[in-house]
Amino acid sequence: MDAKKIVEKLESIGKDIVKQLELNQNPYLEIPERSLDNVYFDKETGLIKLGSKKQKRYYLNLSQAKKFMQTLLVASKIKWLLEEDKPSLSIRQLYYLLKHTIPGSKENTFDTQDETDPIVEDVEVMLDVLRENLRLIATPNGVLAGDLIVEDKTGDILDYTKMGSAGGAIPPIVEDEYFHIKEINVEYVLVIEKYAVWNVLNQQKFWKKNNCLIITGKGQPARAERRLIHRLAYEYNLPVYVFTDMDPWGYYIYSVYKQGSINLAFFSEKAGTPKAKFLGFQTADVKEFDMPQSSFIKMKDIDYKRIKEMKKYAWFQNKEWQKELTNLEKFGHKIEQDALVSKSIEFTAETYLPTKIENKMFLP
Amino acid sequence: MDAKKIVEKLESIGKDIVKQLELNQNPYLEIPERSLDNVYFDKETGLIKLGSKKQKRYYLNLSQAKKFMQTLLVASKIKWLLEEDKPSLSIRQLYYLLKHTIPGSKENTFDTQDETDPIVEDVEVMLDVLRENLRLIATPNGVLAGDLIVEDKTGDILDYTKMGSAGGAIPPIVEDEYFHIKEINVEYVLVIEKYAVWNVLNQQKFWKKNNCLIITGKGQPARAERRLIHRLAYEYNLPVYVFTDMDPWGYYIYSVYKQGSINLAFFSEKAGTPKAKFLGFQTADVKEFDMPQSSFIKMKDIDYKRIKEMKKYAWFQNKEWQKELTNLEKFGHKIEQDALVSKSIEFTAETYLPTKIENKMFLP
Known part of the structure; x- marks a missing residue:
């Protein structure tokens, strides 16, 4: 949805209230x-989703009046940002923009960011658009390289085959209006947990x-990296392969890229x-690629505990992942993706990744 | 120092031991x-430095033999990396490369990264070169924009006026061999604490x-950002202005850019x-720019404690900073740089920064 349509939608909400x-x-x-009780894992699409429950927020209700007013303030400020074509802001900046003392009183519109953040999310879901469509950003962290040419909102043409040692920084908004993909000539997308390996x-x-x-999203990915990978997978029908550490934390990062997370359903x-x-990296790889003992890291209580938790998650309820989590428990050791250099510095690029991809040695 | 000279230096250390x-x-x-007792603040240069104390690490000494051997292993692996022109690695990858079981024994060369990290630093200081000259990297986080053209080690030409909404990612190594500045047409460098403000x-x-x-270094800067700003200041004689939050944490980030830190002397x-x-942002700005009450954040015990600590640091011992820290204590509130949007979204760019820079309203 573009800015104009969002403004129209916000206007119609306002008019409805006036009526x-x-x-x-x-x-x-x-x-x-x-x-949380309106969040579920949708088996059919394979996504963590919001259910159909709705709440009504009334004006004439002692416990809801303030929040009702705050919601309108947030919605109206967002409308203004879009109409005036203002720069994209962080949700902290939006909070400062909204916070003021109501004239003739000692009452603040908002006291802390804890009050604006949930309302921003309310407005997102009410409009069924992403925060980024409202020009509200989270700090991106990732970088990428490969045969991709993008026309940025600034008009700059970004060629990701020519970004040098640094790679291209992922911008805070990767929606088409900001990050228009002009050309892409690749066979797949490889997502790498750690910067050092990337x-x-x-x-x-x-x-x-x-x-x-x-x-790479440099560990736990930010919003922009997740959204960009989604776009590449669906708009360009590209396979996406995720490469993490062999430990519950790496497996969970994979699941965030794949199914999303509860908190941001x-x-x-x-x-x-x-x-x-x-x-990968996965337990079957240890034998397959003859990993040396020196790459094993003994698991601690916290790792075992995390595996137990993950075994219960709805989106890990297939036999392959149940088996993998059990195998990891039994193996009792973690292996980091960095550790592949102990075979050789070239091993990841020349042996490990090509073997895995050619032979489709994947977990679902 | 280039790779060839470092290899020569490493070779002469090895030959000396053989002799x-x-x-x-x-x-x-x-x-x-x-x-720590060999680290001091050098008033003349304004830098946190290492003193002249040296330690001798002997081969035939029960408590030093293992470390002696480990130092030679690290030095010899670095020599190999440079001679073979291998890719730059993280110090974690170097650890995996070095760790192995000594044949005919159950003894590992290294058991944890805690053993390799200090030795990498030993080799750095022994050779008087940066880790980056040894092709060992830390993850960079920053981005930049402006009239700068760089020839990257890959041969790519990077134009930082054409990096779109994301800006250009700072690469892990910014030494001339990797990041050769071809053109730079700017009057100053503005370093911004937070990504959202940048x-x-x-x-x-x-x-x-x-x-x-x-x-921006996105908060506490990584090595590459600090080193790049140093190069811009000294090789191109550019003024550097640092813009942070008005709180002890922001002031400390400034001091890290300026004088460095004890731990990485x-x-x-x-x-x-x-x-x-x-x-800025500094206490004098509150009145000067008529900041609204809604931008004030009440200081907590941890903030007061940090101010007290910082007042004692040798590099905060000038009257301007002693006064500023006292003023902040008295004011009892912090102000984030993000909060300037509460004046207007344009205020930072159109009023605050130009006024401060034109009138040289700086702290030393």
């Missing part, structure tokens, strides 16, 4: 619920030799990539 | 001490209108920028 007031009714906003593959021009995009629907495959 | 062995002497390595300035093309470079010598100036 209710004119009819002497008690005005309300209807907002999809973001509480960095070696970039220096070895893995993306060129294997005709792929290499992306609404975003997960739009940024998850259910068709992503897990490339 | 000592042939003479039936007890071989040793002489390494500048990195302990992001708005980038969208407003502040760097173009004001002919400067804008850089050796790096500070080579990456500090003593001529950097503190642009």
